[in-house]
Amino acid sequence: MDAKTDIKTLQHFIGGNWVDADDGGTFEVLNPLDDSLYCYAAKGTRNDMRKAVSAAKSACATFRDTTPTQRERWLLRVAELMEGRQKELVDCLIDEIGSPVQKAMFEFNKGLTMIRAAAGLCRQVRGETIPSDRPGTMSMSIREPLGVVAVITPFNVPLIKTTRLVANALALGNTVVHLPSEMAPHLTIIFAEIIAEAGIPAGAYNVVTGLGVEIGDDLTGHTDVDFVTFTGSTVVGQHINEICAKNKTPSTLELGGKSPTVVLADADLDKAMPLVARSIFMFGGQACIGSSRFYVERPIFDEFVKRFSAIAGKVGMGDLRDPDTVIAPIISDRQRQRVKDHIADAVANGATVAAGGEFEGNRCQPTLLTGVTEKMTVCKTETFGPVTAIYPVDSYEEALEKANDTVYGLSSAIFTKNIDRAFHFARNIDAGMCHINGPTIHDEAHVPFGGNGESGVGREGTDADMEAMTELKWVTVQL
Numbered sequence: 066m067d068a069k070t071d072i073k074t075l076q077h078f079i080g081g082n083w084v085d086a087d088d089g090g091t092f093e094v095l096n097p098l099d100d101s102l103y104c105y106a107a108k109g110t111r112n113d114m115r116k117a118v119s120a121a122k123s124a125c126a127t128f129r130d131t132t133p134t135q136r137e138r139w140l141l142r143v144a145e146l147m148e149g150r151q152k153e154l155v156d157c158l159i160d161e162i163g164s165p166v167q168k169a170m171f172e173f174n175k176g177l178t179m180i181r182a183a184a185g186l187c188r189q190v191r192g193e194t195i196p197s198d199r200p201g202t203m204s205m206s207i208r209e210p211l212g213v214v215a216v217i218t219p220f221n222v223p224l225i226k227t228t229r230l231v232a233n234a235l236a237l238g239n240t241v242v243h244l245p246s247e248m249a250p251h252l253t254i255i256f257a258e259i260i261a262e263a264g265i266p267a268g269a270y271n272v273v274t275g276l277g278v279e280i281g282d283d284l285t286g287h288t289d290v291d292f293v294t295f296t297g298s299t300v301v302g303q304h305i306n307e308i309c310a311k312n313k314t315p316s317t318l319e320l321g322g323k324s325p326t327v328v329l330a331d332a333d334l335d336k337a338m339p340l341v342a343r344s345i346f347m348f349g350g351q352a353c354i355g356s357s358r359f360y361v362e363r364p365i366f367d368e369f370v371k372r373f374s375a376i377a378g379k380v381g382m383g384d385l386r387d388p389d390t391v392i393a394p395i396i397s398d399r400q401r402q403r404v405k406d407h408i409a410d411a412v413a414n415g416a417t418v419a420a421g422g423e424f425e426g427n428r429c430q431p432t433l434l435t436g437v438t439e440k441m442t443v444c445k446t447e448t449f450g451p452v453t454a455i456y457p458v459d460s461y462e463e464a465l466e467k468a469n470d471t472v473y474g475l476s477s478a479i480f481t482k483n484i485d486r487a488f489h490f491a492r493n494i495d496a497g498m499c500h501i502n503g504p505t506i507h508d509e510a511h512v513p514f515g516g517n518g519e520s521g522v523g524r525e526g527t528d529a530d531m532e533a534m535t536e537l538k539w540v541t542v543q544l
């Protein structure tokens with residue numbers, strides 16, 4: 066702690082110990098609302114990463130043999146301790162990454178369900194008996210933990226991703242090395258304190274803070290890492306995919322998106338509009354599953370734009386601790402510039418700003434664009450801000466074709482009363498997730514969450530992580 070300013074300096078958590086970076090280096094973490102200094106964190110080095118992987122590898126030998134009862138108790142204790150530190154976690158989500166309290170509470174509550182669902186997973190790690198052609202032989206598969214799991218998380222939903230992926234990995238008997246986003250290390254460090262207090266054995270969970278671009282490869286490329294689960298941008302995901310392919314390290318990748326929402330002429334707009342707004346404005350549009358493309362049937366297009374603009378004009382942009390605030394600051398200077406560039410490029414090329422379009426401090430107003438064409442960056446590229454394009458379409462078929470015209474394939478949604486079309490869309494949209502008469506933003510602990518194409522590889526969630534983070538072994542007994 067810096068005595069003069071009360072600014073914290075975070076340490077790594079390796080092998081159950083709190084340690085500085087190998088070379089004593091630190092980096093600054095800024096509060097995105099006003100770019101003030103939030104904290105310092107240890108700037109991890111290659112050596113730090115090696116020590117963390119080594120601690121996780123050593124812990125594997127005994128952690129894999131812990132019983133379901135032990136792991137279940139530890140995880141349930143983690144949930145209990147999280148509840149006791151709710152204010153601290155929520156304050157951290159507000160001040161470290163600029164979450165409005167509404168989003169911070171949503172994330173906190175979702176995080177609790179992730180931990181509790183993982184506790185339930187401890188008893189589900191099952192193989193099966195298999196008939197054998199060899200007389201007198203009992204044949205079976207048993208499911209074993211993979212070993213060391215590398216968890217790499219993004220800035221935008223650090224608690225949801227940390228609770229889900231770390232808890233599922235531990236529930237299945239793996240040990241973990243976690244590289245949190247350099248923009249959200251404190252949240253993960255609080256979580257590590259909770260893990261330690263819950264009595265989870267030293268070395269089972271390790272955190273190295275630092276810059277992914279400097280030390281990420283030392284984690285994902287380490288030969289003692291048995292599985293990588295990465296959530297973040299498509300460009301970093303692609304790089305990690307190449308490293309994992311070279312080392313034959315299995316992985317799941319949860320990447321960017323450009324999720325479409327189709328609104329057909331028969332949709333119930335009274336019910337749809339609040340959900341539609343939630344799809345893009347939550348956390349200032351910094352959600353991978355946010356809907357940044359709306360395809361609306363022409364008979365209701367004008368009405369839809371009118372209603373959406375009215376909502377956009379009223380979305381809360383006040384104090385982050387005001388429960389009505391929705392719009393968050395954009396996380397960094399670089400990202401703010403990207404959002405500004407996308408809007409400016411669209412306008413310069415002839416798009417109409419139906420709502421918003423300006424920045425207020427570090428926050429972007431809820432922004433609706435019409436008249437967007439393919440030559441505009443915003444049409445096909447992820448913006449990661451509260452910016453969405455609304456396109457008129459002449460038929461359901463055209464909407465489906467345009468919704469599929471993307472390299473991404475994360476979430477999707479359709480609003481209609483026509484059940485045949487709704488299911489046709491669900492079956493034919495090239496996306497990992499589809500919500501009928503619901504927003505693209507939706508996640509639960511036990512669902513198969515993930516995307517296709519440039520949006521990722523594999524799925525996460527309790528069942529999916531059990532498949533991904535364990536391996537089957539065939540065992541026979543000659544009776």
Ligand code: NAD
Pocket residue numbers: 217218219220221222244245246247275276277278279280281282285296297298299301302304305318319320321322352353354447449475515516520521
């Ligand atoms: P990012 O890719 O910049 O960073 C994500 C993480 O990767 C950070 O922890 C960073 O330190 C680390 N990293 C950077 N270089 C690395 C390397 N070479 N090796 C290993 N790790 C490295 O992403 P971000 O800005 O934090 O998050 C926003 C992006 O994440 C958006 O594209 C969003 O769509 C995506 N996202 C996807 C999901 C999903 O479930 N599909 C969820 C949340 C966010």
